Amino acid sequence: MKCNQAIKELSGYLDGELDPELKQTLEAHLTYCNHCHAVFDSTKKTIELYCDGKLFSLPDDVRTRLHEALKRKLHGRR
Amino acid sequence: MAEIPQVALARDESHLIGEAKAGNYAAFEELVNRYEKKIYRLGMNITGNREDAEDVLQEAFLKAFEHLPDFREDSRFYTWVVRIAVNEALMKLRKRRSSREVPMETSEDENGEVLVREFADWKPNPEQQFAQVELERILQSAANALPPGFRTVFYLRDVEGLSTEETAEVLDLTVGAVKARLFRARLRLREELSKIFKRGSIQ
Numbered sequence A: 001m002k003c004n005q006a007i008k009e010l011s012g013y014l015d016g017e018l019d020p021e022l023k024q025t026l027e028a029h030l031t032y033c034n035h036c037h038a039v040f041d042s043t044k045k046t047i048e049l050y051c052d053g054k055l056f057s058l059p060d061d062v063r064t065r066l067h068e069a070l071k072r073k074l075h076g077r078r
Numbered sequence B: 001m002a003e004i005p006q007v008a009l010a011r012d013e014s015h016l017i018g019e020a021k022a023g024n025y026a027a028f029e030e031l032v033n034r035y036e037k038k039i040y041r042l043g044m045n046i047t048g049n050r051e052d053a054e055d056v057l058q059e060a061f062l063k064a065f066e067h068l069p070d071f072r073e074d075s076r077f078y079t080w081v082v083r084i085a086v087n088e089a090l091m092k093l094r095k096r097r098s099s100r101e102v103p104m105e106t107s108e109d110e111n112g113e114v115l116v117r118e119f120a121d122w123k124p125n126p127e128q129q130f131a132q133v134e135l136e137r138i139l140q141s142a143a144n145a146l147p148p149g150f151r152t153v154f155y156l157r158d159v160e161g162l163s164t165e166e167t168a169e170v171l172d173l174t175v176g177a178v179k180a181r182l183f184r185a186r187l188r189l190r191e192e193l194s195k196i197f198k199r200g201s202i203q
């Protein structure tokens, strides 16, 4: 397997969508190719960083204003 | 047999929706409580600023409340609210920048295959070198290098955990288009972050 083929399977691999044979070939490539290994590894890390639940947490004042707006809306209807 | 929590939660949610449709404000508020954090984060991630994210959050739930009678329970309530929020967020972006969506900058070879320019290893746990605020700024500026349509696919699939099919439905794209955008978005974000996180970089 060549590097550009390996990269093409990146998404399928991360999403667990590759058939077993292709997955095995790819994993073999990743064990000896430092370049692709670094790309796969850091792509996984990229996703993990964005998934960090502490990021962009809802500020209390924003939450309060949301619930006030909802209450106003509800009372406006009645 | 003990009921699995997921099923219990779904049944509970459909009960809440029924109550909310009947005009029970507390039931609707309970639905808001469940998803407000995610919707705010989605707004932050797509629009890239707090004011717009707050507008998106309010508009999404106000519209959800208003259109609740139209909600058909053949999709998840969460996916439905996400669709409303994504539309609000993209509309904000269109208003803010009158320009049309620019094509994504990626290097491709003559066969149209995406080329990877940066193969460097990252430092271990690069995030630990930054304060929370600084890390948010780094992640946001990397995301801003992507056209909104690409980073939205990334957020829905990889951060919010929607399936490829749900993402396609929310964004009115084909499954193939979602996969293609996700692939490019992942690679591009990695490349942007590599500038900061790779071994041997200054920080």
Ligand SMILES: [Zn+2]
Residues within 6 Å of the ligand: A002, A003, A004, A006, A029, A033, A034, A035, A036, A037
């Ligand atoms: Zn390789």
